[in-house]
Amino acid sequence: MRKKGSVLFLCLLLTGCWDQLQLKKLLFVDVVGIDYADNQQKLKVDFIISSLQEANQGGGKPSSLFIGSSGSSLYEAVAKTNKELSGNLSVLETRLYLISPRFARDKPLSYLDSTAQFMSNPLYAYLALYDGDLSELLGRKTIKERTVPDFLIGLLDDEKERGKIPSNKLLHYILGGTEFRNDFALNRFEPYQDGVRLSGTSLFTNGKYTGINLTNEQTQLANLLDGAAGRSQLIIGEVNNDNYSAFVQGSKRSIRVIAADKDVKEVDIELKVELKLVEQDLNREKYTDEKLAELEKGIAQNMESLAEEVFATLKKANCDYFQLAHEIAAHHPRLYRGMNWEQEYPKLRMKPIVKVTILNSGILES
């Protein structure tokens, strides 16, 4: 009897006391959009609240509700929203923080730092930039017959899975950033026809947007040069007037710092890629070892010249995307202490070395 009584008493403790959350009252914020209000004194914060209507076993109709608010901080905006909508805003399921270029140019991370204070806030949410009217985008009901959150997050999920874009988790950048220098490239959306599309990455230095972007092709290569694994990223180009298409099967990056006379002379970023060649002229003669070596060399040269473009853009933006400062500080600490990184980085000699190995030609023989 005593045991049964104890069990019943313990059941009462499982109710969560004062902090119980009723599922029916929770409003799951799926996407948060942050921009400055027109006077730039306040933040303009938009929320998309996702829910499943007509829910049944294994399905339902996804729907999203758009709510706009403003305030001097994220907290104030949330407080205002609470006055306009009954229920509890919850960031338990927030998957994307979308910011505007003008907000990103100022001091975005000082506002976003407060997201770390949100309890139960998963930090796997993406942070991305939208180069357009944020409220107009988030206020739409659907894009290409999908809800706005599912469309945007779907694009990011798929491209990340393909290894073409950086992962851009919010946690990587807030509270000073996980990296040595808070320089990074943020995935960028832009308006396209009646929808939106991913359009490369926006370069940030010291947590602020520089206004300079990388293209999709440059972003993919920058991602590989940053150490991303081979996930069948598509490489296309032309060697000796012949088009080629190849998928990256394996990728390995290494950095070599050449220092002499208390000075960094050059930083070599070497990328070894293994490719599956999928597009070539099937009517031509079979590839000999020499021809294959020539093709590998040609692809490597193409990738090196693209890498040089990436380096030049990064230096122009003073964005140390590859965290070279960290490499030097870790392996040559005395040398780094004597450097003024922000001034010296744009003049730093960076050399890409790409080595290509063609593993096979897919399921056809060439």
Next chain:
Amino acid sequence: MRREQSITARQLFALVLMTQLGTEVLSLPHVESGIAAQDSWLAVLLSGLAGQLGILVLWRLGSRYPERNYFSYTASIVGIPAKSLINLLYGSYYVFSGLLLGLQYSDILNRWLFIYTPRWIILLLILIVCGFAATASLRQLANVVQTFILFPILGFLLILFSGVYGYDATNLLPVLSNGWSPVLRGAYAAFSAYVGYEVLLYAYPYVDGKGGAPRILLTMTLANGCTTAFYVIVCLICSTMFSTRQLNVIPEPIVFILKNYRVQVLQSIDTLFLIFYLSVVTATLIVYYFLAAKAYMNLRNQGLGRQGAWVWGSVAICFVFGLFIRKRGLILEIASIQDRMSVFFVVAVPFLLLIVAGIRRYGGIKS
């Protein structure tokens, strides 16, 4: 006084491991980052080695009096009046440690999970459970603790596998960039995280005789080795996943790391971890109240009072003080006092007693 039943070496291992873990591991990478920066893991490793030296001292002391526990044999070393004073101080130290641990974890739960639930309710619930368990015998207590060991293992695996979300080993370089001084200071700060192995002071005579003293030492070494490995790995993971800047502002980086998990069928693994971890904190608290009661009961040679009365008395004191201590700054101040007390009671006093016992024995042989 109730006669203790014996415990197995495996139970001793569980008791020591669980008592060592406590809440410190949650904030260890944060505290160490502020002192030793990227060399945190090295500081924690050194501290584990220092803990091993401490274990050797306690083991040596215990093996001199294999039939009696610490609170009883101190009379043979320093006489009955001094023994009573020592036991009184030890009892108070354990009550103080229990108060701090209860405050720390209720504070964590209050900040992370239960913002609306009054903190005194959280504290009361923890204390009631711990008080009830601490009235048991050493063997019963060891059984409970042994059952709980599954939870830190699960927690450790969650932390370990969070590494798949990307880590940067370059964060650990350069090693010893500021010399040994910060590492040694970090080792001192980390030492309190290893406190708990002194459960041997009481448990020594009740460990099963098979294998004798060497087996006890081996068990203690294994337990301390596991705790050291746990702490070092946790520090390595946190240092490689967060920058020093982030670690300096995140007081519980381990819980933060778990926010990275994205599992479709399970939400908020960080919350789950905090609930799991309550079992570790509970186990440590139970041992503290148990030891406090044993120390008080040995104030007189013929025993003083009942274990239950001492335990519930200690719990009541902790609860009353807990009602008034609400500011986090004050809790941190109490923690720094407790750190110094730990070095005194866990290292200095047993070491001095070992020396006195050695001198007395040497004197006895001479005479």
